[in-house]
Amino acid sequence: MAQSVVLVNPIYGPTQAELEKTYTVHRLWEAADKSKMLSEVADDVRAVATDGGSGASAELLRQLPNVEVVTVFGVGVDAVDLDYCKAKGIRVGNTPDVLSDDVADLAVALCLASYRQIPNGHNYSRDGLWETNGPMPLTAKFSGSRVGIFGLGRIGLAIARRLQGFDCHISYCNRNKRSDVEYQYFSDIREMAEAVDCLILAVAPTPDMTGFINADVLTALGPAGHIVNISRGLVIDEAALIDALKANKIAGAGLDVFVNEPAIPDALKAMSNVVLQPHVASGTVQTRTAMGKLMLENLSQYLCGEELTAFVA
Numbered sequence: 080m081a082q083s084v085v086l087v088n089p090i091y092g093p094t095q096a097e098l099e100k101t102y103t104v105h106r107l108w109e110a111a112d113k114s115k116m117l118s119e120v121a122d123d124v125r126a127v128a129t130d131g132g133s134g135a136s137a138e139l140l141r142q143l144p145n146v147e148v149v150t151v152f153g154v155g156v157d158a159v160d161l162d163y164c165k166a167k168g169i170r171v172g173n174t175p176d177v178l179s180d181d182v183a184d185l186a187v188a189l190c191l192a193s194y195r196q197i198p199n200g201h202n203y204s205r206d207g208l209w210e211t212n213g214p215m216p217l218t219a220k221f222s223g224s225r226v227g228i229f230g231l232g233r234i235g236l237a238i239a240r241r242l243q244g245f246d247c248h249i250s251y252c253n254r255n256k257r258s259d260v261e262y263q264y265f266s267d268i269r270e271m272a273e274a275v276d277c278l279i280l281a282v283a284p285t286p287d288m289t290g291f292i293n294a295d296v297l298t299a300l301g302p303a304g305h306i307v308n309i310s311r312g313l314v315i316d317e318a319a320l321i322d323a324l325k326a327n328k329i330a331g332a333g334l335d336v337f338v339n340e341p342a343i344p345d346a347l348k349a350m351s352n353v354v355l356q357p358h359v360a361s362g363t364v365q366t367r368t369a370m371g372k373l374m375l376e377n378l379s380q381y382l383c384g385e386e387l388t389a390f391v392a
């Protein structure tokens with residue numbers, strides 16, 4: 080008999096179809112009464128499948144006492160209650176590496192879009208302002224700028240490699256200095272913000288990261304500074320970011336992630352020095368296909384008692 084899996088949210092169509100072909104999948108989001116649905120299937124369910132945004136809360140997992148494994152369609156496991164999983168011995172699989180190229184590509188694209196005001200240039204061209212007003216106002220040069228990467232993990236390193244092609248001076252801020260790179264190291268985020276022109280957030284969003292990029296850090300980045308976030312919305316104090324942008328304490332922002340997705344604060348939507356993306360850094364067909372393959376491998380590795388290759392807990 081096929082194993083039972085609770086799927087918290089819809090995921091990439093082909094991956095979901097494959098999941099539903101192999102397992103008996105209980106679609107949690109479709110249940111009118113979620114607790115009732117969970118109590119009906121709890122005896123049989125050893126696995127939960129979810130995405131990075133929904134994760135698996137302790138409240139959910141408590142209702143599935145036989146769960147042994149959570150597989151995440153995404154690298155970020157911040158929405159999974161890892162403390163609960165650890166206490167109960169629940170294993171947690173994710174999809175690292177396969178998405179690093181795409182996420183790094185989007186980070187660099189957001190740097191360029193923010194510096195060169197690509198959306199404004201697009202609107203200027205499309206709206207006929209070039210013809211009526213003449214050339215668009217000049218923008219700022221990105222090549223050769225000083226870029227600080229907050230979180231030099233797999234994605235941060237992929238970003239740094241790309242920035243070398245733009246002759247950027249690269250620095251990074253991590254809990255620990257890496258011995259395998261020559262980039263300038265800062266243990267203090269404020270000091271790094273002060274020393275760079277552009278701050279890219281690529282940090283793993285652990286709970287202690289909430290609001291870590293605060294008004295003080297943004298002020299240190301300065302009026303010519305740009306910030307790019309492809310980590311999680313919670314890492315920036317969003318209200319402080321809006322204030323800093325409004326008061327020209329920083330020059331611009333490129334944002335793929337937000338605190339209350341899919342809602343984006345109106346203030347951010349209204350600003351011409353902000354470039355917005357709807358959390359799509361890993362959103363290419365190729366990468367979502369690879370993420371799906373890895374997620375399904377994680378699940379079958381666990382359920383078949385094989386060696387676990389992409390597990391964070």
Ligand code: 8YV
Binds near residue numbers: 131156
């Ligand atoms: C996805 C992500 O957007 O990997 C992550 O942590 O945030 C993304 O790649 C998400 O998990 C897919 O739904």
